[in-house]
Amino acid sequence: MGQDGSPAHKRPSGSGGGLPTSTVSNGGGRGGRGGLLPRGRQMQKTFNNIKITILCGFVTILVLRGTIGVGNLGSSSADAVNQNIIEETNRILAEIRSDSDPTDLDEPQATEMSLNETYALGPKITNWDSQRKVWLNQNPEFPSTVNGKARILLLTGSPPKPCDNPIGDHYLLKSVKNKIDYCRLHGIEIVYNMAHLDKELAGYWAKLPMIRRLMLSHPEVEWIWWMDSDALFTDILFQIPLARYEKHNLVIHGYPDLLFDQKSWIALNTGSFLLRNCQWSLDLLDAWAPMGPKGPIRDEAGKVLTAYLKGRPAFEADDQSALIYLLLSQKDTWMDKVFVENQYYLHGFWEGLVDRYEEMVEKYHPGLGDERWPFVTHFVGCKPCGSYADYAVERCLKSMERAFNFADNQVLKLYGFSHRGLLSPKIKRIRNETVTPLENVDKFDIRRTQVEAKPQN
């Protein structure tokens, strides 16, 4: 969804408006056959044919647009047409309200940088830890801990303009509602970013300059937690076990064997990770960013990454591959401060999870955070805000709806409600209203029963 870490497939310029095209020629053909008829009739006929041709022309355009670029969606052609009529109309609407701004940062454009000079997020800062420490001492009203816990700022976001596929905006809305709920219950602040701070780093690279900016603007924050807009909290009870990370600066979900033995491009996932507000992190961002600038640099870097990483398809450099490459190629510099987490789903790949929610409800309980009750369900490759994706749109939307409602049920429990089904936006009462409601607060307010992850070994 614009800012997630999964590959962006190029959009195939497919054809296929067979029906309407042939229909138009039918119309034309019949016009020819009209030669058998008397003159007056023929003129009226020709007039009618023109009317039909224009009409069918309209359909042709509509259906033709409806067919382009859905070749890899794998969805039914009916879907495909609906999908693309929407894209079309949304584009028009976007134009209606588009600004008079000359340069369009969303258009891919040749970068102004030469390939020789290295890209920088900003002027090199070398003494951040001491600067921050002094500030914290001078500003006790902005402590870096809340109720004894390190202060966390969750950063998420989506592109500045409406989604290519308008249903995407509805799921961006559900995604942020899901994050508001989790963060309210766990005392985490949210920054929702809709701006491209650095035009060189649009798309999934946009998180880097924003993370740096937030570190420098919020010295009271100890951890910046990046989360993709297509990742949902599905265990509302689970809490990040911060104590486990006292000696680390980057916490990211992944598998060491996939990383070091296989050099797999999915060994780590940048859809959800925590970065400590410190000098080390600024240095990491500086080392991470240079592959990001749009245009030749990102394209060339993509080739390097595809050659170096196992299983990576050929496409421009993405932030996830670049991080894996950096940690592998400069292991000694970075790895001792990186915590590769896989005891719970800081990131959980949606396939294999979304279909098991009912089973989880039956067998387990929230607060586990792992495969028994995933902390985060991440819709990698769904791109509901984009106009193309690695998976069928309908399957993605249904799965996201299930994940959202699965999580929402855990929030609604306090209020005595539950969704009628994991696919239903509608809710039903699970408790009768009472004249002593506080008994239920004591029972169901999950802030009183927050669970920290425990090492499984």
Added chain:
Amino acid sequence: MGQDGSPAHKRPSGSGGGLPTSTVSNGGGRGGRGGLLPRGRQMQKTFNNIKITILCGFVTILVLRGTIGVGNLGSSSADAVNQNIIEETNRILAEIRSDSDPTDLDEPQATEMSLNETYALGPKITNWDSQRKVWLNQNPEFPSTVNGKARILLLTGSPPKPCDNPIGDHYLLKSVKNKIDYCRLHGIEIVYNMAHLDKELAGYWAKLPMIRRLMLSHPEVEWIWWMDSDALFTDILFQIPLARYEKHNLVIHGYPDLLFDQKSWIALNTGSFLLRNCQWSLDLLDAWAPMGPKGPIRDEAGKVLTAYLKGRPAFEADDQSALIYLLLSQKDTWMDKVFVENQYYLHGFWEGLVDRYEEMVEKYHPGLGDERWPFVTHFVGCKPCGSYADYAVERCLKSMERAFNFADNQVLKLYGFSHRGLLSPKIKRIRNETVTPLENVDKFDIRRTQVEAKPQN
């Protein structure tokens, strides 16, 4: 936007698909004329005609839908068609992912209640103040104040399903981002509601059962602040002057003379108001709700309200008119605890504000909250999430974009950025990056310069 307090106009069942309809009949007519031709030709011809008829049938439906219900949009017919193709396709998409739920709460339906029995939000609670006081004493870890300020919970929301007009979901997203920003900076928690707790009270009445639920589920909260999804914070610095309301339980924007002298139906606005978590508020909600139930009750109540209130158009009962009616008809019961606020824009009507933002930036500064720098800009009658509105869609969208960016500029200032223009989703740098970023934090972090409203007299 589904939950706001402005009138919902009935959708005119207009006609107008003249072109396609006549085309279809043409198609039929030509089939008849085919009688002049030999048998084989005639069959082929009939076959072609059927093809065309089906095709044109499709266009007819499309264009027909495109023409229905845009009579009062006042937008160009091109807009109108785009608008409605979107509604059409979005409806289809909603169906694709709609649940198998038998009853559809979104459909207007005859209420199951008789007109005699009075509707109740829940069992009558009479000792809430003492219940809550006991709980607060027993749960010191959930204090009703934060840093010496009364704890506020902001409640907003939108309908469970995607907007009829998909661009609406994009503005719901921008609206919640705007609220996240304000509430983060002022230590206010947010609940975003997407569910209909009570099927009787859908639409703009949905806020009542949710407010009651939150009071009973969050005893630690002192004030519930309802805010419509089409209302934006446009003064990020301004703070609610809670001290002013110590002796009051309902704080709502309005004008006493309009209320008492004129009985105007816009004397108060329920788009943004604060309700104290106390017995008085539960009683008010109980007295407020009975006009809400969908169907005959709401329709009949609408007639009473239109007859009683000055300037009210004829439509079903809405929560705003019902509150005004209640406060007027039972003045002695309620008014001494109601603070009618108009020294700042707790609600500010968008017209007359959105075009003056540049002038405000030139002459004034944030923190004033009144006509010089409105605290809230409320897009009454725009309904960007609905399929109809009182104002031209384009004008509404442009104005909301301006309001969002006007507010966003106040947030981005800390980070050193600003929108390129009030209509531009794109941002530009307003300060150079520095190696001593904390100097800017001290200068621009608005949490250090929060302003409380001062009485103007």
